[in-house]
């Protein structure tokens with residue numbers, strides 16, 4: 001069981017590092033795009049416009065908030081916070097990868 005978890009973790013870290021290393025993009029960029037686009041549309045709309053809540057997709061008449069309820073606003077904020085912690089994890093994983101590469105080069109590079 002523990003071995004399976006460890007293998008899963010290694011696969012996740014390697015995957016994240018490879019994705020970021022190859023594309024130069026964070027894995028969260030992709031997840032963020034659609035929600036961000038919907039948020040921007042709702043945010044730019046004027047008071048009295050009928051808009052779609054970026055989180056739940058419900059139609060409503062905009063007053064001041066781009067969200068139809070506080071619950072949706074909370075979910076949006078939590079989602080953004082979650083993305084930030086994933087980005088930190090990605091950066092840490094990338095650093096471990098670079099450090100390992102450097103130490104391997106240092107120890108075995110000139111043979």
Ligand SMILES: [Zn+2]
Nearest residue numbers: 053056068072
């Ligand atoms: Zn909503």
